[in-house]
Amino acid sequence: MKTRAAVLTGPHTPFEILELELDEPGPHEVLLKMTASGLCHSDLHMVDGDNVVRFPIVGGHEAAGVVEQVGSAVTKVAPGDHVVCSFTPACGICRYCSTGRQNLCNMGATILEGSMPDGTFRMRHDELGEVGAFCMLGSFSEYATVSDASCVKVDPWLPLDSAVLVGCGVPTGWGTAVNAGGVRPGDTTVVYGVGGVGMNAVQGAVHAGAKYVVAVDPVDFKRRTALEFGATHAFADAAEAAAAVKELTWGEGADQALCVVGVMDEQVVSDAFDVVGKGGTVVITGVANPEKLTVHLSGSAMVYNQKTVKGTLFGSSNPQYDIVRLLRLYDAGRLKLDELITSRYTLDQLNDGYQDLRDGKIIRGILDFTK
Ligand SMILES: [Zn+2]
Numbered sequence: 385m386k387t388r389a390a391v392l393t394g395p396h397t398p399f400e401i402l403e404l405e406l407d408e409p410g411p412h413e414v415l416l417k418m419t420a421s422g423l424c425h426s427d428l429h430m431v432d433g434d435n436v437v438r439f440p441i442v443g444g445h446e447a448a449g450v451v452e453q454v455g456s457a458v459t460k461v462a463p464g465d466h467v468v469c470s471f472t473p474a475c476g477i478c479r480y481c482s483t484g485r486q487n488l489c490n491m492g493a494t495i496l497e498g499s500m501p502d503g504t505f506r507m508r509h510d511e512l513g514e515v516g517a518f519c520m521l522g523s524f525s526e527y528a529t530v531s532d533a534s535c536v537k538v539d540p541w542l543p544l545d546s547a548v549l550v551g552c553g554v555p556t557g558w559g560t561a562v563n564a565g566g567v568r569p570g571d572t573t574v575v576y577g578v579g580g581v582g583m584n585a586v587q588g589a590v591h592a593g594a595k596y597v598v599a600v601d602p603v604d605f606k607r608r609t610a611l612e613f614g615a616t617h618a619f620a621d622a623a624e625a626a627a628a629v630k631e632l633t634w635g636e637g638a639d640q641a642l643c644v645v646g647v648m649d650e651q652v653v654s655d656a657f658d659v660v661g662k663g664g665t666v667v668i669t670g671v672a673n674p675e676k677l678t679v680h681l682s683g684s685a686m687v688y689n690q691k692t693v694k695g696t697l698f699g700s701s702n703p704q705y706d707i708v709r710l711l712r713l714y715d716a717g718r719l720k721l722d723e724l725i726t727s728r729y730t731l732d733q734l735n736d737g738y739q740d741l742r743d744g745k746i747i748r749g750i751l752d753f754t755k
């Protein structure tokens with residue numbers, strides 16, 4: 385069948401909306417009619433060369449849709465089911481899935497290649513040849529053929545245009561605070577960067593009972609939004625935040641510093657390391673070009689103060705459980721999703737949406753395929 389999709393043919397080029405040939409689902413695959421897809425910064429990282437992928441590739445990895453057709457061996461979903469996709473598949477049986485670390489599933493080895501785990505592709509273009517699907521999803525497309533290991537069936541009454549955010553940004557941010565940061569009641573947590581991921585680190589820290597949640601972001605609109613999401617303080621730069629944390633904690637320092645900025649750099653990691661006190665934890669969630677070294681710290685300061693510096697992927701979530709868990713929190717009015725969506729775009733407006741993201745105008749934009 386045919387589908388219209390947003391394709392990147394190389395770095396530093398805009399998305400091109402092209403008509404592609406899409407394969408029928410194989411035995412363990414699912415054909416989805418896309419309802420919504422979130423505009424995450426990771427797709428922009430492909431444009432900017434900070435995510436090194438195989439081109440050509442269809443962007444989009446925060447996906448929600450309705451099942452159109454399933455392969456012969458698929459049992460977990462059926463046509464008509466509502467699905468939110470996880471940006472990492474979970475096979476359920478590898479070493480990582482079996483030990484409660486689905487975010488590290490071995491099946492995710494080809495998500496930057498954009499192929500299925502066996503190296504084959506499901507989309508092609510007359511002139512470009514085989515076209516990859518970012519994160520095995522490629523959700524900037526009207527239709528997508530995905531692995532059933534990427535699918536999470538969700539309650540049919542939930543609006544998919546809000547639920548879609550639980551495919552990447554929400555669990556990544558929320559889990560950065562709750563799972564990786566281990567925020568506990570009474571803690572002081574600093575969040576660097578309060579965009580589509582960081583805003584959920586704020587929500588997570590609030591849920592976990594932090595006494596103070598300090599947001600740091602140069603964009604005024606994002607700081608104001610963070611306060612609405614439960615941050616107790618918001619500052620434009622790290623120095624102001626550090627001074628406030630010192631005062632708030634009687635000189636002890638923060639318990640967690642969460643680095644959730646759009647593009648990671650050495651400065652934010654160093655600021656985070658300095659703002660946490662003894663026994664504190666620094667979590668790095670944002671990425672940068674893998675060639676760039678972004679962590680330069682004193683090992684002695686780490687030892688003497690017993691500080692932990694760790695990376696987290698997908699907020700150390702188990703997507704097959706956490707996507708459902710977070711949506712049930714939303715359903716109960718305990719997690720904000722609708723408020724994260726600043727703007728909606730059609731597939732043809734995708735590049736405008738990413739310009740808005742670059743300009744700091746949006747917390748989260750979504751492609752709305754129903755528009
Ligand atoms: Zn993402």
Ligand SMILES: [Zn+2]
Pocket residue numbers: 474475476477478479480481482486488489490491
């Ligand atoms: Zn696995």
